[in-house]
Amino acid sequence: MNNVEIRPQTEFIPIVDLSGFDNGDPVADARIAAEIRAACEDKGFMYVTGHGVPETAISALRSEAEAFFERPMDEKAAISKDLSHCNRGYEPLAAQTLEPGAPPDQKEGFYIGVEIPENDPRVKARKFNHGPNQWPTQQPGFRAAADAYFAHMTDLGAKLMKGIALSLDLPADYFSGFTADPMCTLRLLHYPPQRPQAAPDEKGCGAHTDFGGLTLLWQDEVGGLEVFDKDTGWIAAPPLAGAYVINLGDMIQRWTNGRYRSTLHRVINRSGRERYSIPFFYTGNPDHEVRCIQTCLAPGEEPAQPPITVSAHIQDMYRRTYA
Numbered sequence: 001m002n003n004v005e006i007r008p009q010t011e012f013i014p015i016v017d018l019s020g021f022d023n024g025d026p027v028a029d030a031r032i033a034a035e036i037r038a039a040c041e042d043k044g045f046m047y048v049t050g051h052g053v054p055e056t057a058i059s060a061l062r063s064e065a066e067a068f069f070e071r072p073m074d075e076k077a078a079i080s081k082d083l084s085h086c087n088r089g090y091e092p093l094a095a096q097t098l099e100p101g102a103p104p105d106q107k108e109g110f111y112i113g114v115e116i117p118e119n120d121p122r123v124k125a126r127k128f129n130h131g132p133n134q135w136p137t138q139q140p141g142f143r144a145a146a147d148a149y150f151a152h153m154t155d156l157g158a159k160l161m162k163g164i165a166l167s168l169d170l171p172a173d174y175f176s177g178f179t180a181d182p183m184c185t186l187r188l189l190h191y192p193p194q195r196p197q198a199a200p201d202e203k204g205c206g207a208h209t210d211f212g213g214l215t216l217l218w219q220d221e222v223g224g225l226e227v228f229d230k231d232t233g234w235i236a237a238p239p240l241a242g243a244y245v246i247n248l249g250d251m252i253q254r255w256t257n258g259r260y261r262s263t264l265h266r267v268i269n270r271s272g273r274e275r276y277s278i279p280f281f282y283t284g285n286p287d288h289e290v291r292c293i294q295t296c297l298a299p300g301e302e303p304a305q306p307p308i309t310v311s312a313h314i315q316d317m318y319r320r321t322y323a
Contacts, residue, residue: 012232013046014038015046015240016046018052018159036167037167040167040261042261043261044253044261044263045263047240048243052152053156058149061149064145068188069108079134081111085131086130087111088111088133089111093108098206099201099206102201103201106204108190112133112186113129114150114184115133116131117132130183149186154182154184158182160216168293168296175284177285178310179284183283183286189276191205193271194270203266204224204266204267208264209250209263210249211250211318212249212284212314213249213283214249215279215282216279216280216282218244218277219239219276220277224270225237228264234266247262248261248262248263283314284310286310287310288309290313291307
């Protein structure tokens with residue numbers, strides 16, 4: 001899959017400007033919802049501008065992430081994800097394989113979730129993905145930067161879900177049960193340059209679709225993200241200044257019975273430079289049931305998949321990629 005032409009044109013992925021959305025202007029809301037609909041039905045990917053996330057919040061977390069990945073391995077391993085019962089902490093190179101049959105992914109990461117203390121009843125019951133985070137003690141500003149960024153992303157994810165609801169001709173609050181108390185995951189990722197003697201089909205991140213609801217991606221200037229287009233093959237999704245890359249996860253495709261697309265994507269760092277990205281996975285309320293939206297069904301059409309809770313779906317996907 002590596003030796004194929006990559007088309008780098010950004011016009012393949014639409015740009016949606018959220019400026020003015022959800023501000024009491026129904027005309028603006030309808031226009032933006034129509035743009036979201038077109039992106040979701042065609043590519044399942046979009047660039048989003050006018051998102052309102054301060055550049056200071058982005059740069060602060062980027063600095064902390066780069067500093068963390070430069071730390072000695074023994075310091076990173078001291079807060080390994082393997083030491084957490086709720087998938088929080090450091091993950092080394094080659095720990096995950098997102099593309100079945102391919103070599104392990106050549107990236108290292110750091111997982112952060114909603115901070116829940118050990119004495120919380122949900123944590124005591126070992127509810128999936130519930131618990132405290134692990135933090136690098138050598139970086140006193142790390143947690144504050146992560147917490148601030150996490151809050152901005154949670155707000156943006158909820159706003160985008162309103163846009164998706166309107167794009168489906170549903171009430172803006174249709175997904176309110178999903179966006180209430182969402183269990184999101186923030187990941188800091190570092191991709192070393194692609195090795196000259198890489199194994200066949202080795203990538204920074206293998207071809208996959210995302211598990212959850214929405215992915216809100218910040219990426220640095222290096223590039224390497226590629227999206228599979230059903231008409232033209234693999235296309236580059238290069239960094240666009242001031243924009244996030246938003247893509248739909250499998251739960252949105254399930255909800256809409258395939259009307260909205262969860263699209264294959266991958267990362268190959270051909271640049272010869274270190275690459276950093278910060279994806280935020282807006283997973284939603286773990287107890288919420290994902291059931292096919294009836295208005296997404298054509299007359300006589302049946303749902304392709306049965307209802308499932310968010311938590312059950314995510315646990316199943318974790319088992320597949322960490323087997």
